[in-house]
Amino acid sequence: MKRILLIEDNDLNLKLLKSLLNLGGYDTLHAPDAETGIGMVHKHQPDLIFMDINLPGMNGLEATRLLKAEKISRDIPIIALTSHAMNGDEKEAINAGCSAYITKPINTRTFLTDIKPYVTNHGSDAESIRP
Numbered sequence: 001m002k003r004i005l006l007i008e009d010n011d012l013n014l015k016l017l018k019s020l021l022n023l024g025g026y027d028t029l030h031a032p033d034a035e036t037g038i039g040m041v042h043k044h045q046p047d048l049i050f051m052d053i054n055l056p057g058m059n060g061l062e063a064t065r066l067l068k069a070e071k072i073s074r075d076i077p078i079i080a081l082t083s084h085a086m087n088g089d090e091k092e093a094i095n096a097g098c099s100a101y102i103t104k105p106i107n108t109r110t111f112l113t114d115i116k117p118y119v120t121n122h123g124s125d126a127e128s129i130r131p
């Protein structure tokens with residue numbers, strides 16, 4: 001089962017993301033801030049990371065730059081969670097190393113299809129899909 005790490009400090013967004021991802025057959029892990037999230041990346045090697053940009057303490061852009069600078073985490077795709085109100089976040093997220101961004105509020109109808117290309121075979125399931 002693919003493991004997806006959610007680095008998100010907003011409970012409502014977190015609940016929505018978790019339900020959608022669990023419905024899609026993904027296992028989810030959660031960190032409420034960037035520092036905890038980076039520790040969980042090292043420990044659990046998730047297949048994909050959702051990174052909220054606006055986090056308490058270190059923001060999501062700084063955390064993405066750190067993860068992309070480290071060998072252990074640089075190949076894990078990161079999808080930024082940006083807000084409509086914060087103009088320019090999308091471009092900054094891509095510049096920091098995110099593979100894509102999703103603008104909140106999340107479009108629940110297309111969400112699972114939208115993220116599918118970014119869930120890699122990196123991690124636990126890699127062997128089970130080989131013939």
Ligand code: MN
Binds near residue numbers: 009
């Ligand atoms: Mn936030």
